[in-house]
Amino acid sequence: MHDYLVRGMTMDGYVKAVAIRSTEIVRRAAQIQGTTPNATAAFGRALTAASMMGNMQKVENGSMTMQIRGGGPIGTIVCVSDSVGNVRGYVVEPKVPLVEKYPGKLDVGATVGTEGTLTVIRDLQMKEPYIGSVKLVSGEIGDAVTAYFAQSEQTPTACALGVLLDRDQSVKVAGGYLLQLLPDAPEEIIEKLEKGIERAGAVTPMLEQGMTPEDILGAVCGDLGVVFLDTTEVSYKCYCSRDRVEQALISLGRKELTEIMEEGKTFPVECQFCDTVYRFTPEDISELLKKIG
Numbered sequence: 001m002h003d004y005l006v007r008g009m010t011m012d013g014y015v016k017a018v019a020i021r022s023t024e025i026v027r028r029a030a031q032i033q034g035t036t037p038n039a040t041a042a043f044g045r046a047l048t049a050a051s052m053m054g055n056m057q058k059v060e061n062g063s064m065t066m067q068i069r070g071g072g073p074i075g076t077i078v079c080v081s082d083s084v085g086n087v088r089g090y091v092v093e094p095k096v097p098l099v100e101k102y103p104g105k106l107d108v109g110a111t112v113g114t115e116g117t118l119t120v121i122r123d124l125q126m127k128e129p130y131i132g133s134v135k136l137v138s139g140e141i142g143d144a145v146t147a148y149f150a151q152s153e154q155t156p157t158a159c160a161l162g163v164l165l166d167r168d169q170s171v172k173v174a175g176g177y178l179l180q181l182l183p184d185a186p187e188e189i190i191e192k193l194e195k196g197i198e199r200a201g202a203v204t205p206m207l208e209q210g211m212t213p214e215d216i217l218g219a220v221c222g223d224l225g226v227v228f229l230d231t232t233e234v235s236y237k238c239y240c241s242r243d244r245v246e247q248a249l250i251s252l253g254r255k256e257l258t259e260i261m262e263e264g265k266t267f268p269v270e271c272q273f274c275d276t277v278y279r280f281t282p283e284d285i286s287e288l289l290k291k292i293g
Helices: 023-033 039-053 108-112 143-151 187-200 204-210 215-223 242-250 254-262 282-292
Strands: 004-010 013-019 064-069 075-082 087-091 098-102 116-123 130-135 157-165 169-181 226-233 269-270 279-281
Touching: 004 039, 013 039, 013 215, 023 039, 023 087, 023 169, 039 064, 039 075, 039 087, 039 157, 039 169, 064 204, 075 116, 098 187, 098 242, 116 143, 130 143, 143 169, 157 187, 157 204, 169 187, 169 204, 169 215, 187 215, 204 215, 215 226, 242 269, 242 279, 242 282, 254 282, 279 282
Parallel strands: none
Antiparallel strands: 004 013, 004 226, 013 169, 064 075, 064 116, 075 087, 116 130, 157 169, 269 279
16 A cells, blocks of 8 residues: 555644655665664654655745754654655664563654754755754654744644554554644634544554544544545655766765775765665776866
8 A cells, every 4th residue: 555645624724734654654764774663663753754744845846854863872863855745764873772661662752862953954945945943852753843843933733653563573554643723723723623632542543443644634633624635645765866976976076086996896885865776886986087177
């Protein structure tokens, strides 16, 4: 089954809503990075949030980068989404030891850490990107995303993310939702939304029960009702290419490239976002030196 996200709005027009099935995205990311369970859970939540946030951008060729540095054993988490919601990413330390809150419940907060920041970089195809950053409070990525929108974009937001691993440590289900209040939403709408979120409960059990993104939005919006606006298929997608790698090598400069060429060995360059390896022979490096001039 393909991953997809659905966007909607409550029937009163006061709440924007996005929900996603990100199971295949997280499976692919875990495979590429070789993550252990705790790292898979943390990385998967970050990718899920990044996909929804990227899709919310109104610039066709824009992108959104999320960086999470919490001081925990996973180190830095980086996720990049295009304007559709296709994502890619990496973690600095994929082999995180198993830490549980209680048997069967991974402690994602301890994996991420609480001494650091979540930073969002939005490339809106302008001269300078927009950069917003918030301090982490709990290590839970959903809490950090909620705080980011409240502090950096002054938008009241509810974010829930979930990654459930199977007994063999593979990704069973993954997904989440984002709800945002529009300006001048009356207090009664806020109260109904809060009750709907509380009644629906955590997102992971809903995913485990087989609920679709549409089902999840219906549950959390509750009595407010929801109108679905569009559905978009999303995937783990890397935009690397040999041309881009060549440009990166050229940026190393003549001295370093010459040293690589003189070693007389094929020089491999592995993309940090995917498992593609680009190999450059001494002759290839020589051609790059000619381009430098």
